Amino acid sequence: MRRKLRLIAIIAVLGMVTAACAAADDGGGSDSGDEQQGEVTQGGTLKAALISDVADAFDPHKSYYTVNWGFYKCCLLRTLLSYNGLPTEEGGNEPLPDLAADQPEVSEDGTEWTFTLKEGIAYAPPLEDTTVVAEDFVRSFERLADPKASEGGYAFYYSIIEGFDDFSDGKADTISGIEAVDDQTVKFTLTDSYGDFGMRLAMPATAPLPEGVADGHVRDYGRFLVGTGPYMFEGSEDLDFEAAPEDQKPVSGYKPNRSITLVRNPSWDPETDDLRPANVDRIEVEIGGTEEDVANKVDAGDLDINLDGVPPAQQIREFLSDPEREDQVQAYPSDAVRYISFNLAEPPFDDINVRKAVNAVIDKDGMRRLRGGPQFGDIAGHIVVDGLLDDELADYFPYGNEDGTPDVEGAQEFMGESEYDSDGDGVCDAPECKDIFAVTDQADPYADQAALIEDSLKEIGIELEVQALERDPMYEKCNDAGAHVAICLGPAWGKDYADATTFGEPLFGSVAIGPDSCCNYSLVGAPADLLKENDYDVTEVPSADDKIKECDTSAEDERVGCWAEFDQMLMEEIVPWVPYLFDNRVEVISDRVENYTFDQFHGGMALDHVGVSE
Amino acid sequence: MGQYLIRRSLFMILVLFLVSVLTFLIFMKLPSGDPARMMGGQRTNAEDLQEIRENLGLDQPFWVQYGRFAKGMIPWPGLWLDEQIYYSYSNNVAIKEEIYPRLPYTFALAMGAAVIWLAIGIPVGIISAIKRRSFADRTSMIFALIGVSAPVFWLAYLFLYLFWFKLGIAPPSGIPSDEGVVQAMVTGRFVMPWIVLSLAFAAFYSRMTRGNLIETMGEDYIRTARAKGLSERKVIFKHGLRSALTPVVTMFGMDLGILFGGVFITETVFNIPGLGQYAVRAIGNNDIPAVMTVVTLAAAFIVVLNLIVDVMYAVLDPRVRYR
Numbered sequence: 054m055r056r057k058l059r060l061i062a063i064i065a066v067l068g069m070v071t072a073a074c075a076a077a078d079d080g081g082g083s084d085s086g087d088e089q090q091g092e093v094t095q096g097g098t099l100k101a102a103l104i105s106d107v108a109d110a111f112d113p114h115k116s117y118y119t120v121n122w123g124f125y126k127c128c129l130l131r132t133l134l135s136y137n138g139l140p141t142e143e144g145g146n147e148p149l150p151d152l153a154a155d156q157p158e159v160s161e162d163g164t165e166w167t168f169t170l171k172e173g174i175a176y177a178p179p180l181e182d183t184t185v186v187a188e189d190f191v192r193s194f195e196r197l198a199d200p201k202a203s204e205g206g207y208a209f210y211y212s213i214i215e216g217f218d219d220f221s222d223g224k225a226d227t228i229s230g231i232e233a234v235d236d237q238t239v240k241f242t243l244t245d246s247y248g249d250f251g252m253r254l255a256m257p258a259t260a261p262l263p264e265g266v267a268d269g270h271v272r273d274y275g276r277f278l279v280g281t282g283p284y285m286f287e288g289s290e291d292l293d294f295e296a297a298p299e300d301q302k303p304v305s306g307y308k309p310n311r312s313i314t315l316v317r318n319p320s321w322d323p324e325t326d327d328l329r330p331a332n333v334d335r336i337e338v339e340i341g342g343t344e345e346d347v348a349n350k351v352d353a354g355d356l357d358i359n360l361d362g363v364p365p366a367q368q369i370r371e372f373l374s375d376p377e378r379e380d381q382v383q384a385y386p387s388d389a390v391r392y393i394s395f396n397l398a399e400p401p402f403d404d405i406n407v408r409k410a411v412n413a414v415i416d417k418d419g420m421r422r423l424r425g426g427p428q429f430g431d432i433a434g435h436i437v438v439d440g441l442l443d444d445e446l447a448d449y450f451p452y453g454n455e456d457g458t459p460d461v462e463g464a465q466e467f468m469g470e471s472e473y474d475s476d477g478d479g480v481c482d483a484p485e486c487k488d489i490f491a492v493t494d495q496a497d498p499y500a501d502q503a504a505l506i507e508d509s510l511k512e513i514g515i516e517l518e519v520q521a522l523e524r525d526p527m528y529e530k531c532n533d534a535g536a537h538v539a540i541c542l543g544p545a546w547g548k549d550y551a552d553a554t555t556f557g558e559p560l561f562g563s564v565a566i567g568p569d570s571c572c573n574y575s576l577v578g579a580p581a582d583l584l585k586e587n588d589y590d591v592t593e594v595p596s597a598d599d600k601i602k603e604c605d606t607s608a609e610d611e612r613v614g615c616w617a618e619f620d621q622m623l624m625e626e627i628v629p630w631v632p633y634l635f636d637n638r639v640e641v642i643s644d645r646v647e648n649y650t651f652d653q654f655h656g657g658m659a660l661d662h663v664g665v666s667e
Numbered sequence: 668m669g670q671y672l673i674r675r676s677l678f679m680i681l682v683l684f685l686v687s688v689l690t691f692l693i694f695m696k697l698p699s700g701d702p703a704r705m706m707g708g709q710r711t712n713a714e715d716l717q718e719i720r721e722n723l724g725l726d727q728p729f730w731v732q733y734g735r736f737a738k739g740m741i742p743w744p745g746l747w748l749d750e751q752i753y754y755s756y757s758n759n760v761a762i763k764e765e766i767y768p769r770l771p772y773t774f775a776l777a778m779g780a781a782v783i784w785l786a787i788g789i790p791v792g793i794i795s796a797i798k799r800r801s802f803a804d805r806t807s808m809i810f811a812l813i814g815v816s817a818p819v820f821w822l823a824y825l826f827l828y829l830f831w832f833k834l835g836i837a838p839p840s841g842i843p844s845d846e847g848v849v850q851a852m853v854t855g856r857f858v859m860p861w862i863v864l865s866l867a868f869a870a871f872y873s874r875m876t877r878g879n880l881i882e883t884m885g886e887d888y889i890r891t892a893r894a895k896g897l898s899e900r901k902v903i904f905k906h907g908l909r910s911a912l913t914p915v916v917t918m919f920g921m922d923l924g925i926l927f928g929g930v931f932i933t934e935t936v937f938n939i940p941g942l943g944q945y946a947v948r949a950i951g952n953n954d955i956p957a958v959m960t961v962v963t964l965a966a967a968f969i970v971v972l973n974l975i976v977d978v979m980y981a982v983l984d985p986r987v988r989y990r
Contacts, residue, residue, distance in 0.1 A: 105948070110758045117708050200715055201722075205708040272759045309760045310948065311940055312844035339841055342938035345824065346840050349832045355839055525953070529701065559710060569713035 093648045093664035098335040100355070101660070102347045104362040106310045106340050111275030113257045114196055114203040119547075119655045120361050125257035126654055127329065127661035128284035128315055128336065133157075133168050133190070133239075134255040137328050138652045138659035140385050141440045145653030146551035148255040151328060152185060152281065156251075163246025163608055166254075170237045175320040176263050176279050178290035185281060187233035189261030194231050195220065197258050202271050207549065210253050215242045248609035249552035255654070256550060269298020276303030283323075283331035283661060284315040313338040332648070332664040348641065357643040357665060358658055364641040366425060372641060383658070384428065385651040387638035388438045389547030391420075391430075393506065393631040394531065394574040398589040399539040400485035401515070406471035407481070408628040409452060410513050414464035417633040418457030419505050423498045424634070432457035433632035436560075437553045437620045440653070445617040451624050457633070461512050468513045481514030488518045492530050494543035495521035503542050531574040532567035535587045541574050545636070547656070553616035557601045561629065575629035595627045675977065679970045686966040687740055687959065691733050694955050702955060706756055736959050753960060757952040762960045765945060771848040773941035776864065776933065777926035779857055781919070783865035784872055789915070791869070792876025797903065799881065807873055814870025822863045823936035830859060841938040860937045864930060868922060872915060879911035886910075913980065920976030921969065928965020 108118035113125055126135060135151035137144055150156055153168045160166075174185045196202045197211060198221040211217050215230030230242040243250060253259070260280060267274040277292055279285070287306030294301065306314040315336040323331065338360065348368045350356040364382075372378045393415065395402040402408055417432050424430075431439075434450035453460045465479025473483040493503045503519045510517060517540065522530060524543075531541035549555040559565050563578030576584075578596030585592070600622060604615040623629060638656050642649055650662035703719040704711070711719070720726045724735050739749045753762040795804035830837035837859050842851045851857060883889065884907050892902045929943030938944070942961055949957030 106758055108758065110760055112759070115759075200718060204715075204719065205706055205711070207708075207710070209710060209712075272754065308844050309755075309758050310765060310945070314844075339843070339938070341935075341940065341944060342840055343936055346827060346936065346938065349828070350839060353832060353839075525705075529704070565710075569716060571710050 093330070093332050094666050095332055095664065096334045097665040097667055098337055099333045099646075099660060099663065099665050100357050101336065101338045102342065102350065102356050102359045102362070103313075103338055103340045104342065104344060104347065104359070107313070109205065109275060110273060110309055111278055111307060112202075112273070113260055113275070113278070114193075114208075115206045116257070116275070117206050119657070122257055123360070123652060123655035123657050123660065124313070124315075125260070125280075125282075126652065127282070127659055128331075129278065129282045129286075130257050130260035130280040131174070131282055131326070132255055132257065132260050133170075134251050135328055136255060136652070136654040138650055138654070138662050140651045141388075141551075141653050145651070146440065148251045149328060151255075151326070152261065163248065164243045166241045166243070166250055167234070168239050168241075170239070171325055172237060174281055174322075174325055176281055177285035177318040177320050179292050179294070180263055180266075180279050181320045183263055185261050185263075186236040187239040188236075189263055190239045190259070191228070191231050191233050192264065193259060193262035194228055196262060196267055196274075198228060199271075202267070202274070203258070206258060207256065208258070210256065210549075211259075213243050213245065213247050213250070213253075215244055245606045246608060247605065248607055248612050249550070249554055251609075252550040252552050265294050269301075273303065276307060276309075277301065278304075281318075281321070283318055283321045283326065283329050284336065285318040287314040287316045289318075311340055313340070329661040331661045333660075336660055351641055351643050354643045354645060357646050357663075358640060360657060364639060368641055369428075369639065378644070381642050381644060381646075382639065383642060383649050383651065384637045384639040385653070385656075386430070386438065386440055387547060387636050387656045388440050388551070388653070389545055389636045389656075390433055390436065390438055390632050391545045391634040391636060392433070392436070393633065394541040394544055395629055395631075396537070396539050396541075396574070396576055397594040397627075397629060398576050398579060398584055398587075398591045399490075399537055400590070401471070401473040401481060401483065401489070402539055403591050403594075404471045404473060405626075405628055406467045407473060407513075407515075410464040410467035410471065411510065411515070412452035412464075412628060412631045413460045413467060414509050414512050415453065415631050415633060416457070416459045416505060416509050417453060417631075419509075420502050420633045421457060423501045423505060428637065428639075430634045430636040433635045435620050435624050436630060436632050437556045437616055438548065438635050441548060441551055441553045441556070441613075442617050442620065443613050445613060446620055449621070449624075451621075459509060459512075464513050474514070479513065486515045488516060489539045490537060491517040491519045491540045491542055492527055492538045493519055493521050493541075494524050494527050496524065499543045506542060528572075529568070532571050534566055534568065534576060534579070534583065537587075537589075538574075544572075544574065546572070547636075551653070552612060553619070554601075554605050554612075557597075557604060557616070557619065561597045561623065561627075562601055563596060563598050577623075577627060577629050597623060597627060672974075672978075675974050679967075679974065682970050683740070683963060683966055684737075687737060687963050688733065690959055690962045691736060691955075692729075694953065694958055695729070695732070702756060702953070705953065736956070739956075740959070740963055748960065753956045755949075755957050756954045757948075757957075762956055765957070766942070766960060766964070769940055769942050769945055772842070772851075772939050773927060773929060773934070773943060775848050775852060775857060776860055776930050776939060776941060777923060779852070779861040780864035780868065780926070780930075781923055783861055784868035785919070787865065787869040788872025789876050789912070791873040793880060793903070793908065795873065796877040796880035796884070804877075807877070811870035811874045814866045817866070819863060819867060819932045820936055822866060823860075823933060826859045826863055827936070840936065842940060844940075857939075860930075860933050860939060863937075864926075864933045872918070875915055875918065876911065879914055880907055883907045883911040916979060917976055920972040920979075924969035924972035925965070927968035927972070929961060 107121045109115035113130060131151045133153040134148035137149060139145040152170055152174060154171045158167045170185060175181050176183050197208050198217055200221060216225055216228045219225040220228045232240045234240050263279055266277060266279050270277050286304035288304045292304060317334055344362040345365055347356060347359045347362055348365050369382055372382045395408050397403060421429055435446050439447050468474050468481055469477040469479045473481045473486055475482055493499045500521055507517050527543055530536050531538050559572055561573055561577040565571060565573035566576055566579055576594055578598050579594050581592050600619045604619050607615045640658055645665045647664040647666060648662060650659040652659035702723060703716050703725055707716055707719045724732050735752050738746055739753050748763045750761040755762060791807045795807040798804055827840060831839045838856050842856050889902060889907055892906050929946045930941060931943040931947055934941040934943035935947050946961040949961060
């Protein structure tokens, strides 16, 4: 239902991933970035499309959707730290000072983070006379901790701040771990050392909240949003915060389900902002239509880009085969992985050798081909996307072949060692290997992929009974520990921010087991009582909780190494998944767009970096 | 007549009640996703999930939950689409705020298309009835077959591709948000949607008119009219057509009612911000308040237009009397 769902957010990103080549490979894509900055046309109107509206009508405390994050990051909201709007290889995953004057001072034990604010940063009209002060961050975090105001958002990332949960539960009047030391200094105290806290502070929900703006707007604050970015909603100056909340009229520049119009924020001073060139004067976004129609409009130059849809495969092919238009196809790794998930408590996948055998026998290259071929991403040999591990595991392929082709012999060896292959011939001969309950997405190309998986698994004697469902029910089913789905064929997962912690607890933590939590479909670390409660025969499954805790609380410079170890531990000692594809995100742009730049943070074109020729 | 109207009105309320119960039942009970989970996001913990359930009334018995929604369907100030209940679960916007501006677009699309399909369908039907087995009749049969068998979404894409993308003689899909419905009609943004939507109906109406007229022209009273020396034109238009069009009017009422409830495919493909486009999104998002509103509204349009049609019978056919 809600577009803001984490998974839907990911799917939106992944759905868009119809990839074309990684920029360097197949000719689709051009130099991203600002080396061309000097030549970029200033002014003009960028015209974009969204097939579906943004989530939560732009409320930053609720919005858990990367398309929203793109608008916030480029245009509407500045945060203490933020990103440069470029791809990973150009530093796009590194948090940099934004509203903060410099990087934070971090105490030796890593629990106290102190920021000094840039001076004189004013809000957009009608608050152009109000400057950002430390108290605005305290106010923002207090709203974030209000379960109603942040419903559906990602407030859980801030439970690491001392007193955040107490405030949220109504046990305290203030968040003890956030202090406005003076107007220009804000200090955060954490419950432990979390090296990724800087990245958490680069999320849009942490943007400062001026006094009075959100009062009375628990549900609809997004339509009264006043930020500090280079753009604002058209009509922002007409907001009347003097009026009673129920009498206030929302901004005219955002019409839910119809259009978004952003204009320059006169309060924004480029001298204070190294991260956003803000080349165009105006950004117009029409909402609705179909992907095919929007693609034609991009082709015709009526629109410059589709921000949330999937460019039709035919359009990608046509553009890539035309030397004059190939640069209009842009593709970059979206920091997301596609995978097959085992239920560790369900036979025959309760045997690690069976899970290893499946990893070795799956035709990952075939799976990728069904999505469109090598342009659609890199073969995944492990779980955490390479971009979050500084490529430490880029050459790590513990099962199958590096080119994604299956290793049938290796698979049969693993199967031969399992308890389900009594004669050790590499083919499962136990009844548990027949009619295994599998679930997949009914959309393309999952059905074809499921058929391929079924074929591959026959080599080791495994036969699936596949149920194809709509996307949301599929995820709910896979997430329901009581549903006894043995193998889930259609999931995908993307980062929230560029630290592998976003691939840790939510996917493999014992606290993330459904249906009341999410999204540990494999039941890694499921406690004995949960297994019993859900009628599983096994009484224990391997756990990753200790390693997750270790990595979560590790210092900034140790994190990548720790998460790489975690990934290898999963792939060798637990084997909860068959990761098969690190997805690319592809975008087709009009020939008016100059200086295309991929914003790695939200996974799409950086609207503030591009220019448009008239 | 008065009694008849009261009876029909009560019947209308019963139908709307049943439609709303069924809609609510389908969307609450079918495995299309837990509304609380959708609202809270996948990573919401059990306690927060419970709180959301309480806020949405999902912890209440079915009939209590239904009652909350049903109250908002009563057209009375303070009750009608109460914003505390009738707000979109997907973007928190009040349903009223989304629905009202969409009605003119849907009405304009439906009415414009209706004019075209009547203007094409009835004359073509009459001609082919009068000139049976002629070239005109056979041509109209081919037209009808094409019109009925060409899917609307296909025609819509074809028209967009041909007349906007290739030939550039029609405006593209979509209506800029600063353009009102009248301005959009003046600038020709409705022309392609009208034509696409009307083609299938025109084809169907021409066949229906033809069939009815042929049957009517064989009636005794037509022979009597001819025997009395009336001109053929008078026989056809005054006596034959009047009776032959009665079922057409019935269908017209139904069709218009259905379209007022939302022209799902045409609005989606042409990106017209009408009720149909909203309904498609609402259903796709399992947005219960939005779905309840559009489905019940659509049912209301159908029932009301049926009532109007029934009343019009008396005008069209003097033999019909209401008791």
